[in-house]
């Protein structure tokens with residue numbers, strides 16, 4: 001049977017990798033997660049200004065969607081993020097904006113937002 005892949009646009013922060021992978025495996029019945037990391041990716045995507053980084057993320061997401069047949073993209077924000085030091089409310093808005101930006105890439109995948117809290121629990125962001 002084919003293994004199911006999802007794609008996570010996650011922070012580089014070492015504390016949030018396993019929680020996001022575990023959540024996607026359990027809650028979305030995924031076997032493997034392609035991890036695309038940037039510091040504070042919800043901020044970067046929400047601002048949609050840094051063309052070099054945005055294009056790099058887009059290219060890597062594209063490989064995951066096309067080559068691994070991922071049909072789910074998770075955009076992650078987390079507590080105590082060095083790349084996005086904003087409070088939770090602003091970060092949740094950043095995730096919303098980031099989802100809208102990634103939607104414009106017109107990939108054949110569902111896009112969800114995830115928030116990793118101070119206990120490293122993962123929650124849907126909306």
Ligand SMILES: [Zn+2]
Nearest residue numbers: 011013081082
């Ligand atoms: Zn971070």
